[in-house]
Amino acid sequence: MSGDALLLRAQGLSRFFGGLKAVEGVTLDLRQGELHAVIGTNGAGKSTLINLLSGELPASAGTVELLGEDVTGRTQPRRARAGLGRSYQRNTIFLPFSVRENCRLAAQARWQKPWNWLTPATACRDAMQAADEALARTGLAEVAERTAGVLSHGQKRQLEIAMCLASNPKVLLLDEPLAGMGAEETERMLTLLGELKAGHAILLVEHDMDAVFRVADRITVMVNGRVIASGAPTEVRANRDVQLAYLGDSH
């Protein structure tokens, strides 16, 4: 894995809310071909970490490099245009629109410039193509014309990933994509993530430990904002600090 391209590097990343150290001194690498899971108990700082990487929250300290460039001072839309995609815990789908429309709007964000409200026709065409590719990739092409509101919960989560892919990112930050899914939907999503990692670096925040230990190439464990362990699943499972702090002594 270490020969794969380094797409994102966070170094000493921290975020303080008053006296609370939500994320403290986190260093991690995301590589193409690698699914890197971040686990930790509630309030460990996982979502804050994603927000720092995506640019939704400014860091109190530390740096973020995306595709070799320092993007620490860049806003979320600029990082998105530079190749960073993210999905959210909350639903960002516009339910009355069709599946394809949702995806096309997400794709358009990539070509849109704030000062250019008259989007050129070529950009619309490109956005439509990117949307259709993303729908095919996520297995949603058959339901492209359906109203997003009628999709099953699992399909909605797939659509979230499709919307993320439509902006053609190199790095995917996925916040609990398996939440609320049944066994079959989980399997479908895990297969999709396995397929996507060849062309992307993936950071996965997820509470489903069985899924994480099955699909992750690397696992980083956070407790109270800090990383207490990072390595291959077998190493992490065997780590005494992790067993004590997070997995419980029975593992």
Ligand SMILES: Nc1ncnc2c1ncn2[C@@H]1O[C@H](COP(=O)(O)OP(=O)(O)OP(=O)(O)O)[C@@H](O)[C@H]1O
């Ligand atoms: N905007 C904010 N203002 C103040 N405190 C915050 C803010 N956002 C997060 N926190 C605090 O930072 C800590 C880390 O929160 P965060 O949501 O990142 O944890 P998490 O690991 O994602 O938790 P969960 O698994 O429950 O989603 C928590 O103590 C939380 O209350």
